[in-house]
Amino acid sequence: MLNAPLTPPVFHILIALADGERHGYAIMQDVAAQTNDALQLGPGTLYGCIKRMLTAGLIEESDERADPEMEARRPKGPLSAAKNDERRRYYRMTPLGRRVVRAEAERLAHAVTTARSRRLLAEGKA
Amino acid sequence: MTNLLTRIYRLMLLTYPREFRFAYGREMERLFHDQYRDAARRRNVAGFMMRTAADTVATSLRERFDGARGLISTARKAAPRGYVTEWIVTILVYLFATTTLVQAYVIPTGSMESTLRVGDHMLVDRTAYANPGALGRYIMPYRDVARGDIVCILYPENTRQTFVKRVIGLPGDRIHLHNKQVIRNGRALIEPYTQHVDPGIDPYRDDFPLEPRAFTSGRGQDMFEHHVANGEVVVPPDALFVMGDNRDNSSDSRYWGFVPRSYVVGKPLFVYWSYDATTEDLESWSVHHLVDVAEHFLTRTRWNRMFLVAH
Numbered sequence: 001m002l003n004a005p006l007t008p009p010v011f012h013i014l015i016a017l018a019d020g021e022r023h024g025y026a027i028m029q030d031v032a033a034q035t036n037d038a039l040q041l042g043p044g045t046l047y048g049c050i051k052r053m054l055t056a057g058l059i060e061e062s063d064e065r066a067d068p069e070m071e072a073r074r075p076k077g078p079l080s081a082a083k084n085d086e087r088r089r090y091y092r093m094t095p096l097g098r099r100v101v102r103a104e105a106e107r108l109a110h111a112v113t114t115a116r117s118r119r120l121l122a123e124g125k126a
Numbered sequence: 127m128t129n130l131l132t133r134i135y136r137l138m139l140l141t142y143p144r145e146f147r148f149a150y151g152r153e154m155e156r157l158f159h160d161q162y163r164d165a166a167r168r169r170n171v172a173g174f175m176m177r178t179a180a181d182t183v184a185t186s187l188r189e190r191f192d193g194a195r196g197l198i199s200t201a202r203k204a205a206p207r208g209y210v211t212e213w214i215v216t217i218l219v220y221l222f223a224t225t226t227l228v229q230a231y232v233i234p235t236g237s238m239e240s241t242l243r244v245g246d247h248m249l250v251d252r253t254a255y256a257n258p259g260a261l262g263r264y265i266m267p268y269r270d271v272a273r274g275d276i277v278c279i280l281y282p283e284n285t286r287q288t289f290v291k292r293v294i295g296l297p298g299d300r301i302h303l304h305n306k307q308v309i310r311n312g313r314a315l316i317e318p319y320t321q322h323v324d325p326g327i328d329p330y331r332d333d334f335p336l337e338p339r340a341f342t343s344g345r346g347q348d349m350f351e352h353h354v355a356n357g358e359v360v361v362p363p364d365a366l367f368v369m370g371d372n373r374d375n376s377s378d379s380r381y382w383g384f385v386p387r388s389y390v391v392g393k394p395l396f397v398y399w400s401y402d403a404t405t406e407d408l409e410s411w412s413v414h415h416l417v418d419v420a421e422h423f424l425t426r427t428r429w430n431r432m433f434l435v436a437h
Binding site for chain 1: 142146149150153154155156157158160161177178180181182184185186188189
């Protein structure tokens with residue numbers, strides 16, 4: 001089923017989850033950082049992908065909790081805490097997801113090697 | 127500002143299929159919030175809203191029409207669509223929507239006051255209660271009129287006027303009022319949305335249908351003569367009993383009888399603009415009113431009512 005290339009959002013989301021579980025906003029930030037802000041996932045794109053990746057078994061939900069880092073950055077005021085429930089849903093990669101993203105990365109690496117061998121890329125530049 | 131944009135985003139979320147919204151709506155709203163904060167820090171809120179709107183249009187269409195795809199690149203998906211295409215789609219959808227799906231409507235009187243105010247400009251969803259047909263059933267979230275819904279109806283006494291009222295009785299319901307309290311099928315309704323401005327008791331209005339009156343309305347008389355049993359009004363088939371939330375000052379089914387089901391125009395969606403004006407100004411166009419709006423647009427627009435969803 002997954003021999004065809006992954007869509008860029010799905011590929012980058014999987015890479016974002018390589019080091020461990022993250023919530024939606026952290027995934028989006030990581031994807032932006034990976035791609036030098038070229039890929040900025042909107043809420044619809046991100047959660048559409050998440051839904052499909054959950055269905056395909058590439059990722060799973062871990063749990064729901066507040067992000068201590070975000071909590072600390074949030075301005076304290078009358079609007080915080082009670083009204084603004086800060087629990088976030090976290091996602092993590094499944095073993096299947098890890099296999100899929102590795103296969104995809106290898107496919108891309110192979111493509112890069114080929115491109116380099118045909119002198120389309122400068123040496124050492126990926 | 128944050129509040130207003132959050133409300134706009136909540137409306138955008140309504141374009142997604144219901145299950146998707148239930149599963150991810152809260153998380154998406156949160157992500158929107160976080161991204162908005164980042165955009166505000168970079169002073170790029172306008173660009174951020176444009177991107178979010180384009181993302182919403184594209185992804186909500188995708189969630190509705192090809193939910194299964196999207197994990198794997200295909201040739202079709204490989205060509206990225208630019209801003210121009212996204213906005214052409216947005217504008218086409220918008221034009222279609224404003225001509226056939228929704229209708230703008232102004233609240234001219236205070237009969238729904240406490241929920242809707244004089245000068246609230248609303249969009250009415252014309253398809254909400256329409257006959258869906260075979261295909262429409264799968265695309266649109268149709269449902270039938272329910273008790274407690276706010277509906278936009280044709281005024282039975284003069285179908286050129288449109289009223290907004292709340293549905294109190296469906297066909298078969300038995301309704302009467304005792305001391306301003308509505309009792310439906312033997313149970314007192316809890317109605318937090320109503321307001322009473324007159325401490326006095328008008329037996330016709332507040333103990334309805336206790337005391338028939340010399341009617342000016344043939345439809346009201348018909349209701350009293352044929353649809354009252356044991357001191358209660360019984361709603362006939364294919365009709366609705368409606369009342370305004372401003373109970374002591376509302377022209378409604380108590381006075382002019384039932385509303386035929388086919389007179390329901392649609393469901394008010396949200397207030398897109400609220401302007402502090404008088405009933406006379408709102409009921410007819412006048413140069414005076416236009417000048418007034420031009421002069422006082424900023425001060426007399428009730429900004430806090432913008433994008434409120436009536437319920």
